[in-house]
Amino acid sequence: xxxxxxxxxxxxxxxxxxxxxxxxxxxxxxxxxxxxxxxxxxxxxxxxxxxxxxxxxxxxxxxxxxxxxxxxxxxxxxxxxxxxxxxxxxxxxxxxxxxxxxxxxxxxxxxxxxxxxxxxxxxxxxxxxxxxxxxxxxxxxxxxxxxxxxxxxxxxxxxxxxxxxxxxxxxxxxxxxxxxxxxxxxxxxxxxxxxxxxxxxx
Amino acid sequence: xxxxxxxxxxxxxxxxxxxxxxxxxxxxxxxxxxxxxxxxxxxxxxxxxxxxxxxxxxxxxxxxxxxxxxxxxxxxxxxxxxxxxxxxxxxxxxxxxxxxxxxxxxxxxxxxxxxxxxxxxxxxxxxxxxxxxxxxxxxxxxxxxxxxxxxxxxxxxxxxxxxxxxxxxxxxxxxxxxxxxxxxxxxxxxxxxxxxxxxxxxxxxxxxxxxxxxxxxxxxxxxxxxxxxxxxxxxxxxxxxxxxxxxxxxxxxxxxxxxxxxxxxxxxxxxxxxxxxxxxxxxxxxxxxxxxxxxxxxxxxxxxxxxxxxxxxxxxxxxxxxxxxxxxxxxxxxxxxxxxxxxxxxxxxxxxxxxxxxxxxxxxxxxxxxxxxxxxxxxxxxxxxxxxxxxxxxxxxxxxxxxxxxxxxxxxxxxxxxxxxxxxxxxxxxxxxxxxxxxxxxxxxxxxxxxxxxxxxxxxxxxxxxxxxxxxxxxxxxxxxxxxxxxxxxxxxxxxxxxxxxxxxxxxxxxxxxxxxxxxxxxxxxxxxxxxxxxxxxxxxxxxxxxxxxxxxxxxxxxxxxxxxxxxxxxxxxxxxx
Ligand code: SF4
Numbered sequence: 001x002x003x004x005x006x007x008x009x010x011x012x013x014x015x016x017x018x019x020x021x022x023x024x025x026x027x028x029x030x031x032x033x034x035x036x037x038x039x040x041x042x043x044x045x046x047x048x049x050x051x052x053x054x055x056x057x058x059x060x061x062x063x064x065x066x067x068x069x070x071x072x073x074x075x076x077x078x079x080x081x082x083x084x085x086x087x088x089x090x091x092x093x094x095x096x097x098x099x100x101x102x103x104x105x106x107x108x109x110x111x112x113x114x115x116x117x118x119x120x121x122x123x124x125x126x127x128x129x130x131x132x133x134x135x136x137x138x139x140x141x142x143x144x145x146x147x148x149x150x151x152x153x154x155x156x157x158x159x160x161x162x163x164x165x166x167x168x169x170x171x172x173x174x175x176x177x178x179x180x181x182x183x184x185x186x187x188x189x190x191x192x193x194x195x196x197x198x199x200x201x202x
Numbered sequence: 203x204x205x206x207x208x209x210x211x212x213x214x215x216x217x218x219x220x221x222x223x224x225x226x227x228x229x230x231x232x233x234x235x236x237x238x239x240x241x242x243x244x245x246x247x248x249x250x251x252x253x254x255x256x257x258x259x260x261x262x263x264x265x266x267x268x269x270x271x272x273x274x275x276x277x278x279x280x281x282x283x284x285x286x287x288x289x290x291x292x293x294x295x296x297x298x299x300x301x302x303x304x305x306x307x308x309x310x311x312x313x314x315x316x317x318x319x320x321x322x323x324x325x326x327x328x329x330x331x332x333x334x335x336x337x338x339x340x341x342x343x344x345x346x347x348x349x350x351x352x353x354x355x356x357x358x359x360x361x362x363x364x365x366x367x368x369x370x371x372x373x374x375x376x377x378x379x380x381x382x383x384x385x386x387x388x389x390x391x392x393x394x395x396x397x398x399x400x401x402x403x404x405x406x407x408x409x410x411x412x413x414x415x416x417x418x419x420x421x422x423x424x425x426x427x428x429x430x431x432x433x434x435x436x437x438x439x440x441x442x443x444x445x446x447x448x449x450x451x452x453x454x455x456x457x458x459x460x461x462x463x464x465x466x467x468x469x470x471x472x473x474x475x476x477x478x479x480x481x482x483x484x485x486x487x488x489x490x491x492x493x494x495x496x497x498x499x500x501x502x503x504x505x506x507x508x509x510x511x512x513x514x515x516x517x518x519x520x521x522x523x524x525x526x527x528x529x530x531x532x533x534x535x536x537x538x539x540x541x542x543x544x545x546x547x548x549x550x551x552x553x554x555x556x557x558x559x560x561x562x563x564x565x566x567x568x569x570x571x572x573x574x575x576x577x578x579x580x581x582x583x584x585x586x587x588x589x590x591x592x593x594x595x596x597x598x599x600x601x602x603x604x605x606x607x608x609x610x611x612x613x614x615x616x617x618x619x620x621x622x623x624x625x626x627x628x629x630x631x632x633x634x635x636x637x638x639x640x641x642x643x644x645x646x647x648x649x650x651x652x653x654x655x656x657x658x659x660x661x662x663x664x665x666x667x668x669x670x671x672x673x674x675x676x677x678x679x680x681x682x683x684x685x686x687x688x689x690x691x692x693x694x695x696x697x698x699x700x701x702x703x704x705x706x707x708x709x710x711x712x713x714x715x716x717x718x719x720x721x722x723x724x725x726x727x728x729x730x731x732x733x734x735x736x737x738x739x740x741x742x743x744x745x746x747x748x749x750x751x752x753x754x755x756x757x758x759x760x761x762x763x764x765x766x767x768x769x770x771x772x773x774x775x776x777x778x779x780x
Contacts, residue, residue: 021485028454028476060438063458066471066762084458088438090449090506090695091524092645092677093624093632097455103673106631109765110459131454132447132481 009190010146011154012199014171020139020202022165026157027130027139030082031147034197037079038121042072044083051138059134061086061097067112070100074114079124087133146199151190154198158185203231203261203306203415207329209322211400212253212312217320219329224306232262233289233685234731235307236278240287241734246742250282250392251369251399253313259300259360259375259405260308262688266301266415269423269710270431271690273297273499275360275377281391283371283558283600284617284642286739286748289685290393293498294377294386295358297688300324302409314401319367323353325408337403339364341551341588342376342384349406355382361404363553366394368590370598371618372558373398376550379498385520386498389555390644391619392600418716426709431503433703439695444506445495449524450480452623457532460762461628464532465574466564467614467621469761470628474537478527484508486539491515504692510543519547522556525645528623529560534567534580541577545584552588554598559584561601561620569608617642617748626751627760627767634674634769638749638777640735671773675780682735683728687711729780736778746775 035048041064045051051059062069063084069075077083089097096103104111125148130138172179174189183189190196204224211217224230230238236258248254257279264272275297281288300308303324314320318333337345342363349359358378365373373394376384388394417423434440443451453475456462460470476482484494490511497505498520508521522530522543530536530545549556563580566572571593572579586594596607601620605613614621619642626633636643684691689707697704704721711719739748755767 024481024485025476028479028481058438061455063455066458066460068459084454086455088443088695089452089455090439090444090692091452092694093456093461093629094439094452095695095698096629096631097459103631105673107459107461107629109630109768110461110628110763129454129458131458131479132451133442135481 008148008195008197009193010175010197010199011184011190012171012173012201013169014173014201016168016170017202019165019168020136022161023139023143023200024135027135027142030127030129031142032125032127032149033142033145033147034123035126036121037077037081037124037126038119039077040073041069041075041077041083044077045072049138050141055137058087058137059085060088060099062099064112067110068097068107069112070104072099074117075112076114076117076119077126078119079122082127082129084129084131085134085138086131140202143200143202146197149196149198151193151196154196155187155190203266203301203304205305206307206309207305207324208309208311209331209402210312211310211314211320211402216318216333217331217402219322219331221329227306231265231306231686232260232274232276232688233278233291233682234727235260235686236276236289237287237731237734239307239309240278240280241738244280246280246738248280250280250285250396255280255396255399257310257393257396257400258307260306261297261301263686263711264714265297265688266299267417267714268414268501269427269714270434270501270503271693272688273501274685274688274690275300275388276685276688277375277388277393279393279396280742281393281642282369282395283392284619286617286642286742286744287640287735288391288393289641290375290388290390291685292375292377292386292388293502293690294379295499296360296377296407298499298501299358299407299409301415302412303407308405310397310400310402313399318401319403320401321349321403322405323408324405326411334403339367342553343551345404346378346382346384349404350382353406353408356408356410357382358407359384359404360407361553362394362397363551364588364590365553365598366398367403368595368598369395369398370587370595371395371603372555372562372598372600374553374555376553379520380500383520385550387550387553387555389557391641394553417714419713422713423710426706426713429706430703430710433700433706434503434693434696437696437700437703440504440692444504444692447480447484447494448506448508448521450483450522450527452524453479453527453532454481456624459628460760461625462528462532463614463621463623463625465535466533466568466612467625470625471762472532472535472537475532477537478531478539478542480524483510483521483527483539487511487521492517494521496521502690504690506692512540518543519550522546525623526556526560529557530563530580533560533564535574536577536580538577541581544581548581548584548588552584554584554587557622558600558620559587559597561614562597562604565601565605565610565613566597566608568612569604569610571608612754613752615643616751617744619643625760627755627765628763630767630769631673633751633755633767634671634774634777635678637751637774638674639678640732640739671769671777675777678732678777679725679728681728682731683724686727686731732778749774
């Protein structure tokens with residue numbers, strides 16, 4: 001996996017902060033990052049994603065592989081995990097999704113239960129979904145770090161952007177070298193590459 | 203709020219209004235009052251559309267005051283959809299206005315002698331009722347525009363659309379919002395059909411010249427209200443999440459956990475969820491000049507609503523709620539937010555319950571009347587209902603009726619009422635409430651205050667399966683009580699987590715009425731309401747067999763987690779053991 005990733009081109013954009021909402025659909029659908037895995041969810045959030053403890057506390061609901069998580073220490077992040085993060089949610093069902101909340105029994109059949117607390121540490125890929133207020137909080141950091149995408153998906157995303165997106169795009173950088181936005185838009189810049197590591201600095 | 207206005211629609215010479223004292227109903231409001239009147243005065247075996255049924259419209263305990271969030275209105279009757287007792291409630295302006303006019307309830311009773319359609323106008327000088335057949339089959343938006351032209355823009359309206367006039371079991375009762383649009387609906391259970399059966403098209407309320415209702419202890423009330431508002435503002439759900447995204451913030455979450463009923467409850471995930479989520483909806487609204495944060499009535503400090511504009515920036519509808527977006531969206535395989543907003547508008551205009559209609563269209567799609575995902579076909583089906591074609595008459599009578607008409611086995615209903623947007627196999631505790639609520643499948647029936655705040659039912663071991671039964675019981679009790687205060691149920695999030703905010707609410711009630719109500723008193727009120735409702739249903743012929751989910755929820759595994767509903771029947775039967 002790392003070999004493939006290491007051969008991917010790295011595309012970076014420098015954009016105005018006003019463009020953050022353009023990435024909201026991507027965040028909701030999930031972006032894949034390369035990360036150290038084989039650790040507890042708590043360690044993954046605090047150390048690998050470098051989220052401050054008070055910000056972790058605001059993430060009232062977390063889901064690993066589509067299951068609500070209650071105990072961050074007893075949940076392991078592995079290569080291929082899907083992690084979704086949400087702020088406080090409304091309604092009874094919203095309350096049942098809270099980590100360790102008092103209505104957890106309402107969804108006990110789908111809650112996350114760790115099978116093995118041990119798993120191999122190493123590099124891997126984790127798909128991260130950000131929802132609601134968490135998109136604004138963690139989205140910029142995730143984009144800055146870089147996400148692993150199929151080039152066709154990235155091109156779909158970029159071709160859906162209106163002209164103001166490109167007006168607010170101050171730099172296009174490919175593998176550390178300044179590049180041309182026109183060549184990115186017309187597809188020539190990334191032609192021949194199936195995958196790309198995409199980052200944006202807002 | 204010291205009188206009840208009774209309108210006998212079968213009186214000689216046309217409907218006659220009589221205002222009388224609250225009498226034995228003194229101290230009751232909202233759901234407590236509607237359920238008390240219905241359970242005492244309506245023969246449970248009567249026909250829901252006949253002379254013996256009554257439609258009761260009641261503001262909440264604190265409606266018409268300066269108290270925040272106090273503008274919910276309750277509508278009660280025997281339901282033509284479930285055959286049991288019904289309370290449906292709505293936001294909008296009418297609750298505040300009706301309360302300031304001094305009415306604890308309006309009761310429509312009897313059976314009209316002829317075919318005339320009536321409008322009722324109530325202001326400080328009294329009640330005027332007039333036949334107005336020019337209103338026949340007017341959709342709600344056109345109707346309200348006509349009322350505005352006739353009575354001015356200081357009014358609030360309670361009305362039915364064509365669906366109510368055609369006495370369809372999915373018909374709602376519309377309440378106007380702050381902009382005088384008929385966007386807030388008492389949706390569930392076919393309450394609009396009962397209003398239609400009484401021959402009343404619209405009740406127009408004008409509180410010009412009336413004062414805010416005055417508390418017994420104004421200083422204490424003001425101070426408690428301030429604490430209550432502070433509590434709502436500081437809580438992450440009522441202070442941040444709901445204002446930013448509304449209830450539709452739940453789409454991504456239910457989808458993520460595989461509890462989002464998709465393709466008529468066939469699976470728990472929908473590929474198009476992110477396209478119709480609250481996050482996407484809020485961005486779309488803001489970009490087009492609509493509002494992502496807005497209140498449905500004056501005095502709402504949470505503001506979970508908004509306004510949705512079309513691609514050209516023109517008003518299309520209010521911000522559709524999560525349940526609506528789910529019903530017309532994922533449940534029908536539709537991921538077109540503009541199409542869903544149009545369906546929301548059509549439901550409001552024809553006067554239809556969005557949950558019942560979305561679930562019905564899901565069944566119609568399963569029957570092959572349209573393809574899953576075909577938004578244009580869904581829009582056409584709702585027009586069929588609004589026009590009252592033969593097909594429309596079937597669809598307008600709801601999910602169970604449509605399933606029967608087209609031979610569809612999978613009808614996601616309890617007591618004849620469609621389930622809302624949370625699959626009970628994934629979130630089983632909600633399934634307990636769907637099964638046992640006297641109202642039929644209803645997500646708001648067990649929605650409110652935590653048992654550890656109210657101290658009802660003792661300590662619950664949340665890790666044991668039976669904990670779900672106890673929690674469901676406690677939540678149903680608390681919800682019944684909150685519905686009686688007229689407070690928006692969304693206050694529950696703040697009250698749930700912050701005992702001081704619950705205390706502020708109690709202090710408001712006590713300061714207003716000169717009471718010394720405690721948490722136990724609130725619990726007793728909730729139990730009393732539920733007991734009256736259960737008793738009505740028992741007399742209407744309901745047994746434990748109606749407190750069940752359709753059998754296929756126990757038999758068919760629900761992807762992605764492959765779960766079935768496995769709460770035992772004997773546990774469901776314990777919900778109301780108190
Ligand atoms: S929170 Fe929402 S539903 Fe409740 S009163 Fe405010 S706008 Fe209406």
